[in-house]
Amino acid sequence: MGRQPCCDKVGLKKGPWTAEEDQKLINFILTNGQCCWRAVPKLAGLLRCGKSCRLRWTNYLRPDLKRGLLSEYEEQMVIDLHAQLGNRWAKIASHLPGRTDNEIKNHWNTHIKKKLKKMGIDPLTHKALSSTTTEPQQSQQKNQVSKGGLKSQAVDKSPKEPETSLQSTTSEEKSMGSPLFDPMEMMMMMDNVDGFCTDEVPLIEPHEILVPAAPSTSSSCDSSKLLEELQLPDFEWPSDCNTSSDDNNKKKMSLWDDDDFNNTWGDLLSDRSELALDDSLSSPLIQCPTRMPFDQEYSWAYI
DNA sequence: AAAGTGTGCAACCGCACAGTG
DNA sequence: ACACTGTGCGGTTGCACACTT
Numbered sequence: 517m518g519r520q521p522c523c524d525k526v527g528l529k530k531g532p533w534t535a536e537e538d539q540k541l542i543n544f545i546l547t548n549g550q551c552c553w554r555a556v557p558k559l560a561g562l563l564r565c566g567k568s569c570r571l572r573w574t575n576y577l578r579p580d581l582k583r584g585l586l587s588e589y590e591e592q593m594v595i596d597l598h599a600q601l602g603n604r605w606a607k608i609a610s611h612l613p614g615r616t617d618n619e620i621k622n623h624w625n626t627h628i629k630k631k632l633k634k635m636g637i638d639p640l641t642h643k644a645l646s647s648t649t650t651e652p653q654q655s656q657q658k659n660q661v662s663k664g665g666l667k668s669q670a671v672d673k674s675p676k677e678p679e680t681s682l683q684s685t686t687s688e689e690k691s692m693g694s695p696l697f698d699p700m701e702m703m704m705m706m707d708n709v710d711g712f713c714t715d716e717v718p719l720i721e722p723h724e725i726l727v728p729a730a731p732s733t734s735s736s737c738d739s740s741k742l743l744e745e746l747q748l749p750d751f752e753w754p755s756d757c758n759t760s761s762d763d764n765n766k767k768k769m770s771l772w773d774d775d776d777f778n779n780t781w782g783d784l785l786s787d788r789s790e791l792a793l794d795d796s797l798s799s800p801l802i803q804c805p806t807r808m809p810f811d812q813e814y815s816w817a818y819i
Numbered sequence: 820a821a822a823g824t825g826t827g828c829a830a831c832c833g834c835a836c837a838g839t840g
Numbered sequence: 841a842c843a844c845t846g847t848g849c850g851g852t853t854g855c856a857c858a859c860t861t
């Protein structure tokens with residue numbers, strides 16, 4: 517049985533989102549919270565399909581996203597989780613607050629894969645490359661299931677596991693390999709704090725979207741603050757984004773320049789008045805130094 | 820400086836699952 | 841049980857930018 521397209525594609529815009537579209541989507545979600553995605557484009561005045569709106573929001577506009585390259589710690593976590601879970605990016609992402617499956621998937625394909633190969637490790641099996649050529653690729657079979665197969669095979673045929681962090685990690689998964697650290701333990705700890713797993717992210721209501729009253733006096737890319745708030749264990753972030761050896765990273769991290777950040781939300785909030793937003797929305801927003809992921813190009817300059 | 824090539828990432832596509840009537 | 845809708849997920853693509861020649 518063929519599925520109907522998620523939306524009528526006639527007349528719908530595709531390709532990169534414009535600043536204006538972003539603004540519309542943000543304003544809509546700030547006003548209404550996340551609701552039925554199919555209805556979002558219509559209600560928000562966007563010529564996009566709902567799916568595209570959801571993707572844009574979850575991968576780029578969501579206020580709880582971190583930006584910038586993954587830290588070494590996060591990278592190691594991804595590698596380890598991948599060894600256990602395979603290409604279940606969403607699940608992996610659920611263990612890395614502020615990271616999206618798309619981001620992790622991209623990072624895996626562009627960075628980690630190469631890194632592992634360079635180290636002589638097969639990124640599919642997580643075993644030494646020399647040994648993978650002769651051994652039956654159990655791990656690969658488990659992890660690298662053809663399109664759509666992942667869900668239809670053992671992984672998700674079992675009764676739906678509670679998607680709560682590593683609680684869903686099966687004993688079988690746990691028995692596989694020997695992680696460099698114990699993500700289970702890590703996740704248990706994380707679950708005990710106010711952090712979240714993307715699996716568990718509730719629908720965001722307008723009053724739940726938090727906006728910083730003022731940027732931190734330190735560099736806004738000082739993720740350690742955020743980590744402190746989350747009370748994550750022994751999470752070492754670069755104290756300054758300039759410590760990154762990667763110029764590209766520097767550039768991206770600098771997108772979180774205090775000024776930009778301040779202007780971003782300040783402008784947004786001032787703009788929102790034009791949309792006749794409920795004033796009650798404004799005050800609770802000014803609460804928490806949550807970061808918004810807008811990049812240089814957009815940086816709300818259009819506001 | 821220009822052309823060619825490589826890289827990274829945002830976005831799209833299509834499938835599967837869950838929920839509902 | 842079935843049809844249908846909405847959503848989530850993973851794979852893939854295309855483009856912009858960086859780098860090299």
